[in-house]
Amino acid sequence: MTDTNHLPDQDQEQPLISHLLELRQRLMRVLLVVLLIFLAMFYFANDLYTYLSAPLTALLPEGTSMIATDVTSPFFAPFKLTLVASIFLAMPVILHQIWGFIAPGLYQNEKRLAVPLLVSSVFLFYAGIAFAYYVVFPLIFGFFTSVGPENVDVMTDISSYLNFVLKLFFAFGIVFEIPIATLLLIWTGVSTPNSLAEKRAYVVVGCFVLGMLLTPPDIISQSLLAVPMWLLFELGILMGRILVKKNKDEDDDEFDEEFEDAMHEEETNHRD
Structure with a gap:
């Protein structure tokens, strides 16, 4: 004979598993879109950072510029900017996936x-x-x-500037x-x-x-x-x-x- 004592629990677990599978699928779509945007923009990472730093560099005294105090900063600062920009640009897709996940549980109004x-x-x-x-x-x-002070030249670190503007x-x-x-x-x-x-x-x-x-x-x-x-x-x-x-x-x-x-x-x- 079939044991039916656990059938109600199995019926409750099945919708939960299907919701988790749907959530995973939507997260994978979001990650894929962010990755595609990132790959398309990474070639222009340095140009993006130049554009982002324009409000500050335009005001720096003549003969000064931004600096990198860390060896890896010239690479990781534009890399981080491109990644964050990819997430920002993918925001419509992210919200659309969130909407698709919660919409079935909403009333028509x-x-x-x-x-x-x-x-x-x-x-x-x-x-x-x-x-x-x-x-x-x-x-x-x-x-x-x-x-x-007049005897202090303003030369901002590129990583510090990026963290500041992203905040x-x-x-x-x-x-x-x-x-x-x-x-x-x-x-x-x-x-x-x-x-x-x-x-x-x-x-x-x-x-x-x-x-x-x-x-x-x-x-x-x-x-x-x-x-x-x-x-x-x-x-x-x-x-x-x-x-x-x-x-x-x-x-x-x-x-x-x-x-x-x-x-x-x-x-x-x-x-x-």
């Missing part, structure tokens, strides 16, 4: 909102990086290169996701636009605290991170108010339709 959120997340992440490169870097590097890229990329996070808090019912607006003073203080922790210790870079954080928070509240109003209108329309159907059914029954 959640799917309608999730797709714009994913697209907006990618756009805002790239916008944060662009803001850091084109707005923040010229200002903070101009400040740092102008406040040093700022990541910080600004994440910070520009604040509208999405705020919208999710409102959408899931964790908070409301009015409740978040009442905490505005605490949020402003928190923005400057995070700006102090995530940026170099100068008021310029702290403000350049804190002010956009606050403005993006306000944008999230505005989007939340629009979302709440839209959902309310949809609920009212649905209620009106149900009411009309009920009245029509009652009239039909009365005639019969």
